[in-house]
Amino acid sequence: MKVDVFVIGAGVAGLTAAVKAAEKGLKVLAAEKGSGATIQSSGVIDVAGYFPPNHLLASASEGVRTIAEKVKNHPYSIIGGGKKAEPERRGQESERKVRRALEFFVEGMKSVGANFMGSLDENVLVTNFVGTFKPTCLCPFTMYNGDLRRLDGSSLVLVGVKGFPDYDPKFCAQSLWDILPRLGIKPKSVSHAYIDVPSLGGRGDILAIEIARKMDDPEVLENIGQSLQKVVGSAEHLAIPTCGVESPEENIKTLAEATGANVFEVASFPPSVPGYRLVKSLEKWAQKSGVSVRRGYKVLGANFDKNVKSLRVEIGRKIVEIEADVYILASGGFLGGGLKEEKDFIRESIFNLPVYSSDGVNLEEVYLEKLLSRKVFPKGGHQLFSCGILVDENLQPLSEKGEPVHSNLYAAGSILSGYNYMAEKSGMGVAIATGYLAGLKASS
Ligand SMILES: Cc1cc2nc3c(=O)[nH]c(=O)nc-3n(C[C@H](O)[C@H](O)[C@H](O)COP(=O)(O)OP(=O)(O)OC[C@H]3O[C@@H](n4cnc5c(N)ncnc54)[C@H](O)[C@@H]3O)c2cc1C
Secondary structure: OEEEEEEEOOOHHHHHHHHHHHOOOOOEEEEEOOOOOHHHOOOOEOOOOEOOOOOEOOOHHHHHHHHHHHOOOOHHHHHOOOOOOOHHHHHHHHHHHHHHHHHHHHHHHHHOOOOEEEEOOEOEEEEEOOOOEEEEOEEEHHHHOOOHHHHOOOEEEEEEEOOOOOOOHHHHHHHHHHHHHHHOOOOOEEEEEEEOOHHHOOOOOOOHHHHHHHHOOHHHHHHHHHHHHHHHOOOOEEEEOOOOOOOHHHHHHHHHHHHOOEEEEOEOOOOOHHHHHHHHHHHHHHHHOOOEEEEOEEEEEEEEOOOEEEEEEEEOOEEEEEEEEEEEEOOOOOOOOOEEEEOOEEEEOOOOOOOEOOOOOEHHHOOHHHHOOOOOOOOOOOHHHHOEEOEOOOOOEEOOOOOEOOOOEEEOHHHEOOOOHHHHOOHHHHHHHHHHHHHHHHOO
């Protein structure tokens, strides 16, 4: 089998790269062995939420520029021109590229019916399943009206569902009530309520995805609307834990109409319905753009000299060789499978590329435990979450000597070193920006 571009990985980085490469009419295959981090995410697009660590950023554009100016190994720096570029110029160039990549993503999502709202110039504050908050750049339509700044001077009811144990609205209400004043937000009240909807099933251990699927049924949605009417009182805002799989936006609008309140979805943790919806939308976008997306294709290794010639891929019980002109490595970090632990050391799993810490130390002989801080939440995050491979300004993986390893290999997403998505809140931003650029390079 032969294709023009082989993308290893079908997370947000791989599929953004694949769609960009397919724009030029190339035959693109995006193959994944299974799910990675993208499906586990809260489904919101973090670009830059904190920088330096713990400093809340009002705008992601400011964050991207500052990071690109100050942190030389960061992917935002690299796409801005890398070490050779002068810092201010690097910051501007990086911001321009991130902006373009996000526009491409937003348009793509819109084309498959998923509206992502927000702007690179103003972070949104969304709340989550533990009643804290996070700054994010873009979020699904279903969450956008839940920007916490809207709560100032008004009342919010956080709604739980009887029989759904994974969300505790009482705990979240208390937590939000404590946190909001620290953000300068003073709501009139934050309370909680439960709805009991027999048509959701009354087992006591119902999952978010089951509730979401049932909400796509107009009859069940009507029942939920009626239950919400009973708990809304005079509150202006209602927060619900999930809102559907196939028609989440329409469902939110229907519930807002039924209650007369601003209804929004809370950002959830794994297993995350918004993360699942994001992956489904990415797959639809890729397929619509002519990309072949294949699940259950595990890349075992590569045949190469100066160039990568082909990949050995396990498909069910067979092992086949697939050739391409260009390859994009978007295999993720530990969760995706791009990095693996071998006898306490860290390796890149397919090409055996050297792996580096965020400050550029080759991890060939650094024990994994050294990358974990003794503190549970260290300032700046654990080093382990910022290690990965090094690339040049063209996103080509580098050898120990600092030279591109293969002239037809590019990389994107969380396989890259130099950033800590947990501490910075930059996960999808880096993946989309580098995925876009890798797809562009691979197709030019
Ligand atoms: C719990 C959690 C919540 C998060 N929430 C958010 C959030 O709300 N917003 C945000 O911006 N970021 C969030 N992040 C970070 C974000 O999810 C990641 O940065 C982003 O999804 C990385 O995308 P990726 O495409 O690089 O990797 P992944 O999504 O991990 O994709 C890697 C892909 O490579 C494939 N693969 C790996 N090895 C092979 C192989 N040998 N053969 C074939 N395929 C292979 C995998 O199957 C997978 O398809 C979160 C992360 C976690 C863990």
